[in-house]
Amino acid sequence: xxxxxxxxxxxxxxxxxxxxxxxxxxxxxxxxxxxxxxxxxxxxxxxxxxxxxxxxxxxxxxxxxxxxxxxxxxxxxxxxxxxxxxxxxxxxxxxxxxxxxxxxxxxxxxxxxxxxxxxxxxxxxxxxxxxxxxxxxxxxxxxxxxxxxxxxxxxxxxxxxxxxxxxxxxxxxxxxxxxxxxxxxxxxxxxxxxxxxxxxxxxxxxxxxxxxxxxxxxxxxxxxxxxxxxxxxxxxxxxxxxxxxxxxxxxxxxxxxxxxxxxxxxxxxxxxxxxxxxxxxxxxxxxxxxxxxxxxxxxxxxxxxxxxxxxxxxxxxxxxxxxxxxxxxxxxxxxxxxxxxxxxxxxxxxxxxxxxxxxxxxxxxxxxxxxxxxxxxxxxxxxxxxxxxxxxxxxxxxxxxxxxxxxxxxxxxxxxxxxxxxxxxxxxxxxxxxxxxxxxxxxxxxxxxxxxxxxxxxxxxxxxxxxxxxxxxxxxxxxxxxxxxxxxxxxxxxxxxxxxxxxxxxxxxxxxxxxxxxxxxxxxxxxxxxxxxxxxxxxxxxxxxxxxxxxxxxxxxxxxxxxxxxxxxxxxxxxxxxxxxxxxxxxxxxxxxxxxxxxxxxxxxxxxx
Numbered sequence: 001x002x003x004x005x006x007x008x009x010x011x012x013x014x015x016x017x018x019x020x021x022x023x024x025x026x027x028x029x030x031x032x033x034x035x036x037x038x039x040x041x042x043x044x045x046x047x048x049x050x051x052x053x054x055x056x057x058x059x060x061x062x063x064x065x066x067x068x069x070x071x072x073x074x075x076x077x078x079x080x081x082x083x084x085x086x087x088x089x090x091x092x093x094x095x096x097x098x099x100x101x102x103x104x105x106x107x108x109x110x111x112x113x114x115x116x117x118x119x120x121x122x123x124x125x126x127x128x129x130x131x132x133x134x135x136x137x138x139x140x141x142x143x144x145x146x147x148x149x150x151x152x153x154x155x156x157x158x159x160x161x162x163x164x165x166x167x168x169x170x171x172x173x174x175x176x177x178x179x180x181x182x183x184x185x186x187x188x189x190x191x192x193x194x195x196x197x198x199x200x201x202x203x204x205x206x207x208x209x210x211x212x213x214x215x216x217x218x219x220x221x222x223x224x225x226x227x228x229x230x231x232x233x234x235x236x237x238x239x240x241x242x243x244x245x246x247x248x249x250x251x252x253x254x255x256x257x258x259x260x261x262x263x264x265x266x267x268x269x270x271x272x273x274x275x276x277x278x279x280x281x282x283x284x285x286x287x288x289x290x291x292x293x294x295x296x297x298x299x300x301x302x303x304x305x306x307x308x309x310x311x312x313x314x315x316x317x318x319x320x321x322x323x324x325x326x327x328x329x330x331x332x333x334x335x336x337x338x339x340x341x342x343x344x345x346x347x348x349x350x351x352x353x354x355x356x357x358x359x360x361x362x363x364x365x366x367x368x369x370x371x372x373x374x375x376x377x378x379x380x381x382x383x384x385x386x387x388x389x390x391x392x393x394x395x396x397x398x399x400x401x402x403x404x405x406x407x408x409x410x411x412x413x414x415x416x417x418x419x420x421x422x423x424x425x426x427x428x429x430x431x432x433x434x435x436x437x438x439x440x441x442x443x444x445x446x447x448x449x450x451x452x453x454x455x456x457x458x459x460x461x462x463x464x465x466x467x468x469x470x471x472x473x474x475x476x477x478x479x480x481x482x483x484x485x486x487x488x489x490x491x492x493x494x495x496x497x498x499x500x501x502x503x504x505x506x507x508x509x510x511x512x513x514x515x516x517x518x519x520x521x522x523x524x525x526x527x528x529x530x531x532x533x534x535x536x537x538x539x540x541x542x543x544x545x546x547x548x549x550x551x552x553x554x555x556x557x558x559x560x561x562x563x564x565x566x567x568x569x570x571x572x573x574x575x576x577x578x579x580x581x582x583x584x585x586x587x588x589x590x591x592x593x594x595x596x597x598x599x600x601x602x603x604x605x606x607x608x609x
Contacts (some may be wrong), residue, residue: 019236020241024206026067027090027099029075033202033230034194035064041189042068046075046086047390050186050232054168056144058175059191062231068191069140069169074098074105076167077134084135094134105131107218109455111143111172117150124158127166136167144170145177152179159185193228196322202230203237207248212241215264217324224303224322250324258293262326265300272346273334277375281368281568293364298370304331305347311335346374368568450527455488461573462486464525473517474568482544484537492530494522494601497537499544510534 010590026032029039038057055072057065074088074095074573090093097103109123123139131137141147143359147155159168170186172178200223207214222240226233236257242250254261260268266285271280286406288294304324310321312335323331335343353370357363451464470477482502489495498506506512515532522530568582 020238021231027073032064032068034198035191038189042072043086046084053162054186056186056188057171060193061173062229063191063194065171065191066084066142068099069171071140075596076136105134106138108140111141112146115147115151117154120151125159127163130165136165138167140169145172145174145258152182156181194230196223199223199226199233201334217250218248218253218325221250237268242245258291260287260292260300261297262324265304265328269304272371273338275375277372280375282372290448294367302350305350308335308343312340342377345377453526453530461525465522468525476514479508484542484544494530495533497535499542500536506534534546
């Protein structure tokens with residue numbers, strides 16, 4: 001137990017309080033937590049004597065940029081040895097002055113308030129004077145990205161060729177705003193975010209040295225809340241220690257931060273994954289009345305859904321899950337009950353909601369909308385699923401096993417009780433139509449039957465091929481209407497002929513895309529690769545097998561009556577329940593294509609001659 005401090009003498013002022021973030025600032029390279037790559041590089045440079053004249057430290061707030069700059073300044077000017085050292089003594093006058101920010105040879109400049117070209121000109125004039133007592137005159141420019149363009153230009157020459165006794169250390173959180181001419185003159189070090197585990201370990205050491213008891217769960221909440229910033233975690237811990245006279249608990253942390261307790265987040269996630277919007281909205285309403293911060297709750301939900309994603313992808317052995325130990329078992333159970341696609345969709349909803357909340361006065365409404373969407377996430381369908389259901393007959397509809405993560409066998413696909421009406425009441429007419437379509441189109445056995453191509457089965461194969469092409473490629477099927485004959489040309493080879501007056505239909509089928517699609521359709525019917533050839537029919541009186549049965553010149557009324565017989569219109573009617581309201585005068589899909597004009601042989605010979 002720590003000893004009690006003596007009371008100050010009567011009439012004496014109590015000593016000034018120094019915040020935790022300043023009292024526990026790193027003083028050696030070995031104390032830079034989470035920045036070992038930077039510390040090792042600087043230590044090696046000091047030991048080898050290859051210290052550059054300009055460094056640029058960049059990274060997020062509170063990760064140790066300014067602390068590293070001060071440690072480097074102490075290492076360069078430490079008076080204990082005859083040269084720069086990687087382990088400053090922290091006892092000499094130079095080291096103590098750098099620690100307090102009072103060293104005349106180490107000048108810390110705030111780039112935000114000294115961003116004009118006049119200040120940089122003064123700096124250029126002062127760099128010529130030698131240091132008062134140290135080896136180097138060191139300029140630490142914090143938030144250097146705040147300098148104006150003219151100030152950067154004025155600094156270029158000095159930064160490139162400073163005097164031998166001058167070192168520059170630039171620090172910034174927005175490196176993208178620094179001109180490339182400045183970047184090329186510095187050695188750049190990127191400071192990483194500090195992991196929550198390392199922050200937790202440091203916070204635990206601090207509370208032990210402060211003699212203030214604290215639960216590990218409370219410190220883990222603070223570590224996660226810091227979002228990779230060591231300084232933010234220490235400032236928050238300082239606030240919590242001041243507000244909690246006794247032992248620091250997770251409940252006290254949640255009350256001060258306005259966050260939801262772990263079990264409440266679990267209850268809310270259970271309601272959303274279970275499709276209970278009423279229960280989820282009731283939980284949110286009760287928490288808001290108690291002072292819960294909406295933004296903090298969204299952050300907690302994002303972390304929770306991220307944990308679900310990590311466990312769903314990598315199992316329970318994933319390192320550093322962004323949840324507490326109390327939530328770990330619930331995350332494992334819930335991650336196994338839903339599909340990864342459902343988790344990803346929920347994570348997209350939450351992150352988009354967080355972005356929309358910035359600057360919006362309707363944060364609670366946005367949260368409630370997101371919660372309702374997450375409750376109905378199993379009923380929502382992606383665009384590619386809908387397109388697949390519309391364009392591929394015989395493929396299982398995506399509405400059957402929504403949100404389960406597994407696809408049931410085709411024989412289990414049945415229309416819901418009550419038919420399309422019940423589905424329409426719950427999910428709308430489109431979903432009901434898709435469900436009914438899936439039930440009609442899926443055959444009892446999953447694998448379609450095939451028919452080998454032979455002289456005996458030629459007509460049966462052609463009928464199946466024509467129907468399949470009509471369902472999947474209705475535009476190509478329209479051109480197949482004008483086929484005059486088909487015959488087996490050789491082993492696994494079929495020739496398809498068109499009348500000379502319908503050469504446009506032949507060309508459309510013989511294109512690379514058309515031939516690949518028709519060849520694939522024939523392979524699905526026969527179960528083997530069939531070579532298709534498309535050529536004109538030279539026989540006298542060649543006429544289309546199907547095209548003549550359809551009117552080449554039809555009135556608007558005839559066309560309107562015949563349109564439902566086309567495969568494309570039939571699919572639209574079955575799925576969407578559409579109706580034909582109007583038919584334009586020049587629209588007639590039954591009209592044969594215009595014949596290609598050809599010159600007579602004699603005329604061709606004459607032209608060539």
